[in-house]
Amino acid sequence: MRTPVSVGVFAALPSAEPIVDVLARSPNADVRWVCSERRRGQSPVGGRRGILQTTRCSDMLADERVDAVVIVAPIEDRSKLAASALEADK
Numbered sequence: 001m002r003t004p005v006s007v008g009v010f011a012a013l014p015s016a017e018p019i020v021d022v023l024a025r026s027p028n029a030d031v032r033w034v035c036s037e038r039r040r041g042q043s044p045v046g047g048r049r050g051i052l053q054t055t056r057c058s059d060m061l062a063d064e065r066v067d068a069v070v071i072v073a074p075i076e077d078r079s080k081l082a083a084s085a086l087e088a089d090k
Contacts, residue, residue, distance in 0.1 A: 005067045008033035008060040008090070010081050012073035019072055024051070033060035057081070061088035 007029050009020055016036070023029045035057040054060055060069070061084060069085045071078055 004028050004030045006030045006032050006065050008035065008063070008066045008069045010057060010060075010069060010071045010073050011036040012077060016072035019070060020051075023070065032066055033063065035060045057084065061085065061090065066090060 004026070005028060007023055009016060009023070009031065011017075011020065011034050016034075020031060020034060023031045031051050033052045033054065035054050037055055052060075052063075060066060067090065069081075069090045071081050071085070073081055
C-alpha cells in the first residue's frame with residue numbers, strides 16, 4: 001500500500017467535516033475524494049484544493065488511486081457502503 005494512503009470519504013453526516021480536516025492534515029493520508037449529497041458550497045471539503053467532490057459514490061470507488069474509504073454515514077447505510085467499498089477493492 002502507498003504511503004501516504006489515498007483516501008476517499010463517504011460524507012453523509014455533518015460530523016464528516018472534522019474527520020476530513022484531520023485526514024487532510026495527516027502526513028499519512030491523502031484525501032482524494034469526498035462523496036456527499038450536499039452541494040459544493042455546503043460540502044465538508046469547504047474550499048480545499050486538490051480534493052475531488054462528487055455526489056455519486058461510484059465515481060470515488062472507480063478511482064484506482066483510492067486505497068481506502070472512511071464511512072461517515074447513518075448506521076442504516078453503513079453496511080451497503082462498506083460492501084460497495086469492498087467490492088471495489090478498497
